[in-house]
Amino acid sequence: MDLTRKKRTRLYEDVVEQIRKLIVDGTLAPGDQLLPERQLAEKLGVSRSAVREALTSLVSLGLLEITPGSGAYVKEAKINDLIDPLASIMLKEINDVFDILEARQVLETGAAHLAAQRAERTDLYELHEFLRDMENDVNEGRDTDESDSQFHFSVVRASHNTVLINLMTVLMGLMKEYYGPSRKRLVENRQYREMWALQHTEIYEAIKNGDPENATDTVAKHLDTTIKEFRRLQGTDE
Amino acid sequence: MDLTRKKRTRLYEDVVEQIRKLIVDGTLAPGDQLLPERQLAEKLGVSRSAVREALTSLVSLGLLEITPGSGAYVKEAKINDLIDPLASIMLKEINDVFDILEARQVLETGAAHLAAQRAERTDLYELHEFLRDMENDVNEGRDTDESDSQFHFSVVRASHNTVLINLMTVLMGLMKEYYGPSRKRLVENRQYREMWALQHTEIYEAIKNGDPENATDTVAKHLDTTIKEFRRLQGTDE
DNA sequence: TGGTCCAAACTGGTCTGGCCAATTTCCATA
DNA sequence: TATGGAAATTGGCCAGACCAGTTTGGACCA
Known part of the structure; x- marks a missing residue:
């Protein structure tokens, strides 16, 4: 049994990590608007559902704020x-x-x-x-x-x-x-x-x-x- | 403008809250297995994607652990x-x-x-x-x-x-x-x-x-x- | 009888494509 | 120039499908 590889990396987790990095290193500043889900999906070569799950995760971590009809915005992460x-x-x-x-x-x-x-x-x-x-x-x-x-x-x-x-x-x-x-x-x-x-x-x-x-x-x-x-x-x- | 109602409640957030309640009040103990996504969706009267987004959110909060092919399990929430x-x-x-x-x-x-x-x-x-x-x-x-x-x-x-x-x-x-x-x-x-x-x-x-x-x-x-x-x-x- | 092995069923992960409601954009009109 | 409203855009949600692992239940063999 292979003990080193515990769990295969989920696709949406990669997306989470990519966006997270952009936020922590300042490329995306608070208030900035993310690309629309559809474009993000195309750009990253994944489906929209994968992107959505990633965004959902980021929202629950307080890093994003999503306004229906408008877009996803980087949030000033507050404790x-x-x-x-x-x-x-x-x-x-x-x-x-x-x-x-x-x-x-x-x-x-x-x-x-x-x-x-x-x-x-x-x-x-x-x-x-x-x-x-x-x-x-x-x-x-x-x-x-x-x-x-x-x-x-x-x-x-x-x-x-x-x-x-x-x-x-x-x-x-x-x-x-x-x-x-x-x-x-x-x-x-x-x-x-x-x-x-x-x-x-x-x-x-x-x-x-x-x-x-x-x-x-x-x-x-x-x-x-x-x-x-x-x-x-x-x-x-x- | 209506200032009281800030943001309409999202469907998957309701699901998150329902499951969360079951966990905090002990109905679902650590180690317990949740219903499969498909059954959960049917039972709650929502689509599977809504359930998935809810589960994704709960995972990122450390309340759930999901094993592909097996199921979603309540996790001993650790800091x-x-x-x-x-x-x-x-x-x-x-x-x-x-x-x-x-x-x-x-x-x-x-x-x-x-x-x-x-x-x-x-x-x-x-x-x-x-x-x-x-x-x-x-x-x-x-x-x-x-x-x-x-x-x-x-x-x-x-x-x-x-x-x-x-x-x-x-x-x-x-x-x-x-x-x-x-x-x-x-x-x-x-x-x-x-x-x-x-x-x-x-x-x-x-x-x-x-x-x-x-x-x-x-x-x-x-x-x-x-x-x-x-x-x-x-x-x-x- | 008891253990082994494999196929079928199940489960989560991902994708496609579609519809709705809210927001934004932009142009025709006043 | 201002304004009103239609059209485009965006996120929320849904239905159905396929894949890759896991689990399960027997069938088969010892």
Whole structure:
């Protein structure tokens, strides 16, 4: 038996790879229009169906966007297109309920450390905006889900590390899919909402003052509080 | 103009969603075989081509595996299937060359902290194995790429946090695609290889002794060394 | 009875050709 | 020059066919 050749290469996979290469090496820039399926098929010497399957695959990878009647366009590949499948994969593997929050703690404390060193005026402005948003939400009894997430995201953005930012995007996607229900219950507790808002202020101050250690500590404390509260909620649940 | 309805739902996307649901809710378990394309088409009342495009999409998302002549099988969705597209997306957004290493530092220091608290005998054994592998590689002048990666990965695995492990997988994929060339040059320097092996030992000892702070520090120091060396290499390059 | 081997049935991969609906193009008309 | 609408173009979907592997079910042999 021939163990080297595992699976014969499928034709449409070749097409995928060819187009993919053109995109990654910049020959095809975001916004560019691909040749029509029929011409592409002729040019590559394959049938239209093979081309279609290739395009379908590229669409599901977030590399293309297809408008019926118009054409296929190269898309600015954004991580959001992969969040859903990524989240479902990671969710299946989770065995401890607090893995996500713990991972956030690891990532956000590190990001805060960097943010305190690198935050620029625009970053501080953004942080302050979301800080105020959340305070308003608390005062007016609104849901703080959105403003809370936004603030945490801003902290990571202020680290100016795109890799950390992308990883945070993944974690936020995970949060939404995993903690959706219990989070709703958590934020109904006004006492905790207020404590959170206060802790956010501390974080903001630490970053503004350019104090990495303090930024790290306040973020760590903040997420500790969160984890403890989630744990308490879970305890009353079952 | 109607802004609410952006794009009409494509038929094959419906099929994707239906099958996807069956997989995530467990009706279709990994290893299960799907109905043949022709039957699936008949059952869903669509053409075979629509089914094929749906299956193509699911394959590229890593949810299915198709064997020609045999059938389509539900796959244990692994993050590796999404690493390539994920890496290319994140690579495009990177503006500082050391973003990846910095992100690794954030993630691995946190993971080491947890590992020192949670590592079990099997984890320590695995760590020790890769430690020895690398020492052997160094002594015999072999490439240390593999054994080095494996050790770092083991540290994160010892944290027993599946989310961190998955994020580490992403980062390692990024490393391979980004630092491939210069890393090759780096490990040619025997002096650094030996220093690395020594630092790995320190990390191992800290985890073994259940000393979270020390584990964090040694990992931080280790990656600092790495970043500095990469920086030096880059300086001599251009 | 038990194992072997081969043909038939099945399955995915690809192709051809066709129709529809939405979009774009372009020209005749106001 | 602007505009309205027909024609061409494009992607979405379908039907039917053939091929190359895989699986299956017996028929045949030991």
